[in-house]
Amino acid sequence: MEIKSFAQNIVGWYHRHCRDLPWRHTRNPYFIWLSEVILQQTRVAQGTPYYLKFVEQYPTIFDLAAAPEQEVMRLWQGLGYYSRARNLHQTAQYIVQNLNGQFPDSYQKLLQLKGIGPYTAAAVASFAYNEAVAVVDGNVYRVLARVFGIDTDVASTAGKKEFAHLAAQLIDQAQPATYNQAIMEFGAIQCQPVSPDCLLCPLQGQCLANATGRVGELPFKTKKTKVRGRFFNYLVFRQGNSIALQLRTNRDIWQQLYDFYLVETDDLVSDLDQLPLENTTGTITGPSRVYTHILTHQRIQAQFWQVHLADSQAGVLPVGLQLYTPDEIEALPKPVLISAYLKEYF
Ligand code: SF4
Structure with a gap:
């Protein structure tokens, strides 16, 4: 297909169908970066x-850099992928402390920053500075794989190279920012993953996947994500209105968020006696219903027991736990699973 007509079709479609989204009204690289980090792996409506x-x-x-990390995490709560929030905060601090708060103004310089990969660097460089560098996200992969009939695995190194090369050839040099917005929007709205409306598509006549009946097969992916099952047993120590939580510091999910005393097991347990617990004092009630929490690579099933401590048992909490009042708990960053339990039981 002629490169010029591809770009013209995509941009023409964009002018007729694009959504009015708040970050499309700014050239401020800080706001654009915020929007891109928030929208990675997140739908627009949620983000x-x-x-x-x-x-x-x-x-x-400067405001983001000066904020306490806990406050940033709390604001991020519910978006998942919490390392993105930590990187966001640390990168803001780096820019303020080392670059006088000036956002790097080119693709190559942006790539040097922590947590900024080729996609985000291309998005910020093109949307803020109109640099002609192509964005390649999941939407773009899908559009290119279908229109050009490419069946190389998009997750492979060869596939990434091939798509990046093609995307770089296709970008409209005269209006890179608009073109990049357009192709991502086209993938999100028109060339959707399942059952795209090919009959009403401006690329219908040029699309190889459509011509060869391979729309459902492309883009091609070999690797299936393996989902790991995990079983969490939480002991919720409470004394009066206060509840004991701990900061998660291990290299695991939910780092720097707060949860309860956790015992992980290989399977779902039906009885507290099955848990390897050391001399837990207090009156125990539970378990709660089983909560299922799905992450990209993990399926967590969690149960909660409450351990009611008398006033005289103030010093018996396991190491790492600390009692918090309801107001303090509200301000702490917590996984959605923990918030859901608190909402239901407290
Ligand atoms: S014809 Fe269908 S598969 Fe091809 S670009 Fe349009 S919507 Fe996507």
């Missing part, structure tokens, strides 16, 4: 309120 909250609470990169 937009978070973007608006962050912009309101931290209107400049």
